[in-house]
Amino acid sequence: MSAIVGHEAIVRELRSFAASDDPPHALLLAGPEGCGRGLLALEYARLLNCEAAASPGPSLPLPSLPCGVCRSCRLIAEGAHPDVIHLGPGDTLCRPRAGEGSHELHPDSRDIRICQVRGLIELAARYPFEARYRMVVIDPADRLGRDASHTILKTLEEPPGHTVFALVTAAPEMIIETVRSRCRRIDVHPVSRSEIEAGLIALGIDAAVAARAAAECHGLPGRAIAFAADPALMGDRDRLIARCARVAAGRVPARLAHAGELAEAWRRERSVVLRALDAWEAFWEERLRAAAVAPGPLDAAGPVAALRAVAQARADLQAQVQARPALELMLLTFPPVTLDADPEEEPTGHA
Ligand SMILES: [Zn+2]
Ligand SMILES: [Zn+2]
Numbered sequence: 138m139s140a141i142v143g144h145e146a147i148v149r150e151l152r153s154f155a156a157s158d159d160p161p162h163a164l165l166l167a168g169p170e171g172c173g174r175g176l177l178a179l180e181y182a183r184l185l186n187c188e189a190a191a192s193p194g195p196s197l198p199l200p201s202l203p204c205g206v207c208r209s210c211r212l213i214a215e216g217a218h219p220d221v222i223h224l225g226p227g228d229t230l231c232r233p234r235a236g237e238g239s240h241e242l243h244p245d246s247r248d249i250r251i252c253q254v255r256g257l258i259e260l261a262a263r264y265p266f267e268a269r270y271r272m273v274v275i276d277p278a279d280r281l282g283r284d285a286s287h288t289i290l291k292t293l294e295e296p297p298g299h300t301v302f303a304l305v306t307a308a309p310e311m312i313i314e315t316v317r318s319r320c321r322r323i324d325v326h327p328v329s330r331s332e333i334e335a336g337l338i339a340l341g342i343d344a345a346v347a348a349r350a351a352a353e354c355h356g357l358p359g360r361a362i363a364f365a366a367d368p369a370l371m372g373d374r375d376r377l378i379a380r381c382a383r384v385a386a387g388r389v390p391a392r393l394a395h396a397g398e399l400a401e402a403w404r405r406e407r408s409v410v411l412r413a414l415d416a417w418e419a420f421w422e423e424r425l426r427a428a429a430v431a432p433g434p435l436d437a438a439g440p441v442a443a444l445r446a447v448a449q450a451r452a453d454l455q456a457q458v459q460a461r462p463a464l465e466l467m468l469l470t471f472p473p474v475t476l477d478a479d480p481e482e483e484p485t486g487h488a
Pocket of ligand 1: 189
């Protein structure tokens with residue numbers, strides 16, 4: 138699935154970048170996972186390399202680029218272009234230092250290491266196989282270790298003309314300032330529900346499924362597409378949010394127990410915890426909306442502080458802060474919740 142849902146303004150901007158004489162050689166695409174950051178990086182690669190844009194003579198008008206049908210466009214969309222490189226934690230591109238005695242592979246490493254950046258720099262110095270512009274997508278870029286960040290800096294400063302970089306991240310503040318400042322930053326925001334619904338329908342998804350997925354995806358088209366592919370995930374989400382409500386209404390011991398469970402899950406399967414954090418976010422956003430429509434008894438400050446706590450926990454986990462204290466802090470920052478105070482459940486008309 139390669140269609141971008143929403144983000145029209147960003148695509149227009151990328152189009153004008155690609156058509157300029159000196160396209161930005163490094164983008165920083167910042168936004169939550171599932172919002173379309175990776176697809177926008179690939180769109181930039183397609184725009185830079187589309188044969189319809191390059192051909193001398195009459196080329197397509199700007200708004201119809203990329204053409205989507207030329208060899209380059211197709212290969213990129215299929216994830217098969219030899220000059221589109223993905224770099225993330227693991228051992229892709231690992232190049233031990235010359236003369237280094239033993240360097241074990243590290244497929245499960247949690248950060249992007251200096252040896253990988255070394256490999257990347259070597260690669261960037263070579264000409265692409267067939268692209269005009271090789272695209273290197275670094276995702277998540279906030280996992281660049283400290284040494285790795287300093288090593289990549291020079292390449293970002295003086296990039297080889299035929300390589301562009303897209304740094305993808307949900308936590309831009311975790312990337313060192315010197316790296317960030319060398320990138321053109323693009324903030325990728327959540328997409329409106331109606332745009333996502335229309336986008337899913339345009340992708341051929343059943344209208345009823347599209348409506349439900351759009352309603353539950355939190356403005357994240359990637360998640361909506363996952364929901365549409367496996368609607369059972371949506372029920373999972375309802376269940377998780379119901380659990381949030383129970384934990385939030387509980388007292389300190391229940392909250393700490395929940396933090397412990399999540400910390401334990403974090404060691405085994407991170408996605409479980411990330412889904413739980415999504416559910417917490419949804420839970421507090423719902424309460425924030427409730428506070429907005431019924432000012433008075435419900436205060437917005439509590440949900441706002443809670444949402445900050447969720448974002449902080451997410452950033453801490455990504456920064457490899459110890460999971461248990463980070464999650465405990467989050468749970469203890471949450472304001473007390475009385476489930477009965479939910480205005481939607483209160484009888485009306487007896488003021
Ligand atoms: Zn094309
Ligand atoms: Zn290595």
